[in-house]
Amino acid sequence: EAGVAQSPRYKIIEKRQSVAxxxxxxxxxxxxxxxxxxxxxxxxLLIQFQNNGVVDDSQLPKDRFSAERLKGVDSTLKIxxxxxxxxxxxxxxxxxxxxxxxxxxxxxxGSWLTVV
Amino acid sequence: GQQVMQIPQxxxxxxxxxxxxxxxxxxxxxxxxxxxxxxxxxxxxxxxxVKSGEVKKQKRLTFQFGEAxxxxxxxxxxxxxxxxxTYFCAGSGSARQLTFGSGTQLTVLx
Numbered sequence: 571e572a573g574v575a576q577s578p579r580y581k582i583i584e585k586r587q588s589v590a591x592x593x594x595x596x597x598x599x600x601x602x603x604x605x606x607x608x609x610x611x612x613x614x615l616l617i618q619f620q621n622n623g624v625v626d627d628s629q630l631p632k633d634r635f636s637a638e639r640l641k642g643v644d645s646t647l648k649i650x651x652x653x654x655x656x657x658x659x660x661x662x663x664x665x666x667x668x669x670x671x672x673x674x675x676x677x678x679x680g681s682w683l684t685v686v
Numbered sequence: 687g688q689q690v691m692q693i694p695q696x697x698x699x700x701x702x703x704x705x706x707x708x709x710x711x712x713x714x715x716x717x718x719x720x721x722x723x724x725x726x727x728x729x730x731x732x733x734x735x736v737k738s739g740e741v742k743k744q745k746r747l748t749f750q751f752g753e754a755x756x757x758x759x760x761x762x763x764x765x766x767x768x769x770x771x772t773y774f775c776a777g778s779g780s781a782r783q784l785t786f787g788s789g790t791q792l793t794v795l796x
Contacts, residue, residue, distance in 0.1 A: 605786075612692075612774050612786035613729065626783055661728060674719070675776075675784065677728040 572596065574678035576662050582684045588650035591681045595643070595664030601625075603675065604637055604647050605661040613661055619645065652685045659683070688713050690777045692787035700795050705762040707790035709775035717778050718751055718758045723789070724771045732760075765794045 575594040583589050595602050600621050605613035616635065617627040622642040630637070634653070639645040649656055659680040666674075689712040699705050709718065717736045721729035733742055735751035735758060742749045748761045758775055772789040779785070 612690075612776075612788045614786070615783060618783070674731050674734065675729075676731065680728050 576678035586651040591647045593662030599664035601665045603663040607659045690787040698793045709758045715777040719776045721774045
């Protein structure tokens with residue numbers, strides 16, 4: 571079974587530039603997540619989709635971050651304009667439809683962003 | 687909002703010694719999950735605990751969920767160099783959103 575695919579793996583941009591990350595979840599997974607992981611910290615949820623609808627985006631800095639999942643499969647996360655503090659790994663993850671006992675989340679390899 | 691705290695932040699052990707990391711939530715959890723992240727890698731699911739007081743074992747790893755469903759622990763017996771990495775707990779509350787702890791970074795000295 572193919573895992574969660576992400577691209578690009580690495581990106582270096584200057585502050586105030588824009589960047590976009592792409593994610594293709596595991597086939598059949600209805601729930602897609604974008605997490606931000608700053609070095610030395612745990613992953614922080616930015617946005618969660620259920621199919622193509624947003625379930626939770628309470629921690630997404632909406633003045634500069636945006637995300638979409640138009641057809642309920644692939645997703646893109648955009649940052650514009652980037653700030654130095656956005657330097658982090660952006661992890662995409664997916665899971666099956668939510669169950670009473672909770673989700674098992676499968677992470678992609680991550681997109682490493684450095685803002686200089 | 688829900689907060690999940692983990693201690694210790696770092697742990698260095700000699701190969702063969704035991705290791706324990708603790709996780710505490712500010713709110714009652716519906717379930718707790720544990721993940722392992724190797725250096726430079728991504729978090730990989732280890733296990734999920736759902737029931738109050740639940741204990742699960744995976745070879746040398748023992749996972750416990752507290753009676754009040756607000757804390758959990760991971761214990762590794764006789765660590766090996768392959769155990770190196772950061773161990774995260776992640777708690778799911780009433781809103782079913784997973785909140786990750788800050789992780790415990792384990793170093794195993796040969």
